[in-house]
Amino acid sequence: MFDFLKKIFKGNDSKKAESKAPKQPSAPSKKSSKSIEEVKKKTVTKKTPPIQKNKSKLIAAKTKPKLKNDKISVQDQTPEAPEQQNTLSFSEKIKAGLKKTRDAISVNLSSLISIKKIDQNFYDDLEMTLIAADVGYAASQQIIEELKKRVKQERIEDGTELKQLLKVILTELLQEIEKPLIHIKQTPFVILVVGVNGAGKTTTIGKLTKLLLDEGKSVLIAAGDTFRAAAKEQLQVWGDRNNVTVISQETGDPSAVIYDSMQSAKAKGIDIVIADTAGRLPTQKHLIDELAKIKKVIKKFDESAPHETILVLDANTGQNAINQIKTFNEAVTLTGLIMTKLDGTAKGGIVAAIAKENPIPLRFIGVGEKIDDLKIFSAEDYAEGMLE
Numbered sequence: 001m002f003d004f005l006k007k008i009f010k011g012n013d014s015k016k017a018e019s020k021a022p023k024q025p026s027a028p029s030k031k032s033s034k035s036i037e038e039v040k041k042k043t044v045t046k047k048t049p050p051i052q053k054n055k056s057k058l059i060a061a062k063t064k065p066k067l068k069n070d071k072i073s074v075q076d077q078t079p080e081a082p083e084q085q086n087t088l089s090f091s092e093k094i095k096a097g098l099k100k101t102r103d104a105i106s107v108n109l110s111s112l113i114s115i116k117k118i119d120q121n122f123y124d125d126l127e128m129t130l131i132a133a134d135v136g137y138a139a140s141q142q143i144i145e146e147l148k149k150r151v152k153q154e155r156i157e158d159g160t161e162l163k164q165l166l167k168v169i170l171t172e173l174l175q176e177i178e179k180p181l182i183h184i185k186q187t188p189f190v191i192l193v194v195g196v197n198g199a200g201k202t203t204t205i206g207k208l209t210k211l212l213l214d215e216g217k218s219v220l221i222a223a224g225d226t227f228r229a230a231a232k233e234q235l236q237v238w239g240d241r242n243n244v245t246v247i248s249q250e251t252g253d254p255s256a257v258i259y260d261s262m263q264s265a266k267a268k269g270i271d272i273v274i275a276d277t278a279g280r281l282p283t284q285k286h287l288i289d290e291l292a293k294i295k296k297v298i299k300k301f302d303e304s305a306p307h308e309t310i311l312v313l314d315a316n317t318g319q320n321a322i323n324q325i326k327t328f329n330e331a332v333t334l335t336g337l338i339m340t341k342l343d344g345t346a347k348g349g350i351v352a353a354i355a356k357e358n359p360i361p362l363r364f365i366g367v368g369e370k371i372d373d374l375k376i377f378s379a380e381d382y383a384e385g386m387l388e
């Protein structure tokens with residue numbers, strides 16, 4: 001497990017995620033119901049952070065000689081690093097990012113709780129509120145059914161307790177996709193980044209590189225977007241900010257660039273290659289097929305690569321994210337997701353829709369354009385950010 005998980009989780013008193021190996025999407029497992037009392041207890045009990053299980057791997061990674069990244073302070077290299085970045089904690093940053101979503105839900109929820117009895121009308125209005133935040137029909141239904149059941153079981157009449165219970169139920173649903181990225185020992189560990197145009201792939205690669213460098217890994221970036229003019233330059237800016245090598249070519253063949261990058265990383269003993277790709281729409285079949293070809297070429301170098309295939313999603317696209325997951329997953333078998341732009345949308349509920357409808361692990365969330373604005377997804381923090 002990446003060490004930065006440990007760093008980020010340190011000082012965050014509400015962690016409870018368990019370390020799990022990355023795996024293909026699986027059907028949501030049934031979870032036992034938790035009472036409010038259990039939840040209250042949970043919030044004061046410090047749980048083992050997810051990295052603990054893989055401690056030996058971390059130590060091994062730490063003792064490995066690092067390359068030029070040793071010399072740099074990424075923080076110093078970031079031109080736009082804002083003062084506020086270092087003062088906000090992990091949970092606070094997520095909360096700040098999800099402000100619009102929370103406001104949209106909370107305003108309705110507060111008025112519902114303050115004026116209504118907990119009856120069918122209340123549940124109907126709550127369902128509409130969740131759907132408006134893009135939680136989606138299926139997930140909203142599941143949440144409401146569970147809420148009804150447990151309100152009855154636990155004889156809840158008080159609005160504050162109901163909100164607390166709603167948070168627990170949402171957390172349980174989100175835990176289906178709370179599976180942090182685990183670094184296997186393979187070198188180079190190859191991360192292929194795909195997604196629609198403008199989703200935030202390149203920016204996310206810049207932010208992810210920073211997280212990995214902080215973890216003590218060495219990183220090389222492959223400029224696999226050979227399609228868009230200026231794509232290379234944009235990636236190079238992120239490479240410069242992080243002081244890592246960006247490999248690009250004059251040719252228009254993304255497979256060749258990524259293959260070259262893997263070769264170079266192998267020769268230099270670099271831990272991780274992150275490969276950018278051109279944006280493409282699910283409807284552009286030939287471009288989606290091209291991704292499968294890229295994957296095939298990567299496999300010629302290393303049968304086990306890419307070790308992580310990440311789809312970057314823009315939270316503003318709402319329910320269309322489900323469609324994107326389906327199409328990209330069919331073409332390249334996704335192992336993880338990153339949801340970006342959660343800071344700019346009132347539709348952060350889409351993450352719950354994914355947990356219900358297509359539970360591929362959500363590795364990170366993007367809550368801004370700055371280098372430090374990528375966070376490991378935590379179900380509990382996210383639910384807290386949505387509902388407060």
Ligand SMILES: Nc1nc2c(ncn2[C@@H]2O[C@H](COP(=O)(O)OP(=O)(O)OP(=O)(O)O)[C@@H](O)[C@H]2O)c(=O)[nH]1
Nearest residue numbers: 197198199200201202203279340341366367368369
């Ligand atoms: N507010 C906000 N903006 C973001 C976030 N991530 C990316 N962006 C912005 O989204 C825009 C597109 O980002 P890119 O990284 O170029 O997206 P891309 O997927 O690489 O785009 P193409 O290569 O054209 O397909 C840029 O203006 C980014 O600054 C985020 O988490 N929050």
Ligand SMILES: [Mg+2]
Nearest residue numbers: 201202225231
């Ligand atoms: Mg790009």
